[in-house]
Structures are given as structure tokens and as C-alpha cells.
Amino acid sequence: MRIKLFESEQKVMEAVPIGTIKKLTVKGRQFVIAHSGKGLVVADALCPHMNEPLHKGKLNAFNQIICPLHEYRFDLETGAESDDRCNRLQIFQIEIESDGVYLII
Ligand code: FES
Numbered sequence: 001m002r003i004k005l006f007e008s009e010q011k012v013m014e015a016v017p018i019g020t021i022k023k024l025t026v027k028g029r030q031f032v033i034a035h036s037g038k039g040l041v042v043a044d045a046l047c048p049h050m051n052e053p054l055h056k057g058k059l060n061a062f063n064q065i066i067c068p069l070h071e072y073r074f075d076l077e078t079g080a081e082s083d084d085r086c087n088r089l090q091i092f093q094i095e096i097e098s099d100g101v102y103l104i105i
Contacts, residue, residue, distance in 0.1 A: 003027065007099040012040060021065065023055045026103060034076060038063045041076040042103055044092050048087040
């Protein structure tokens, strides 16, 4: 399924500035959208370790999202935890087109 998240690339850049993580609700399902140095990533809203909301986390210079509860670090390309201590974080594909920004789920 392909769902329009934002009307333009400019709108998503304004809503999710580089270095930030925001909550995202799409069709009743919760996600986070993160803007790292490598671009925009949509992921599951909850940490796969113990379900902490990841929008309260941080991004680092290694393209990882850091969970605020136990500071596990998840790669934003693969979803893998840096020390393989829990399941992967589910990462979703997004497409930036001339008519909008789309989430593929
Ligand atoms: S709940 Fe996220 S690292 Fe433990």
C-alpha cells in the first residue's frame, strides 16, 4: 500500500527538520519519522526491546536511532540493533516524488 504522508518534500523538511524524530499516525497505526544525516526514515513507533516510544529517542552520527529507555541503538537502514540484543526495528520505505512524499506499507 502506498500512502501520501506530505504534499511535498518541502513540507516534510519543515515538519521533520534534520536531527529530529516525530510521531506519525497513518491509518490508525503509529510510526516514527526520523530525519538523520542520511535522509528520512519511517520506522515502527515502539522499540522492539520493551516497547518504549522511539519518538522520545535521539539520532546519532552513525545513522542510528537511540531508544530513550535502555539506549539500544538501531540502524536506520536495516533496523538491526547495534549489539544484536533484540529483534530488529521495522523500517519502512518512503518515496519522495514531485507530487508528494509517500509511505510504502
Ligand atoms: S525499551 Fe528500548 S532499549 Fe529497552
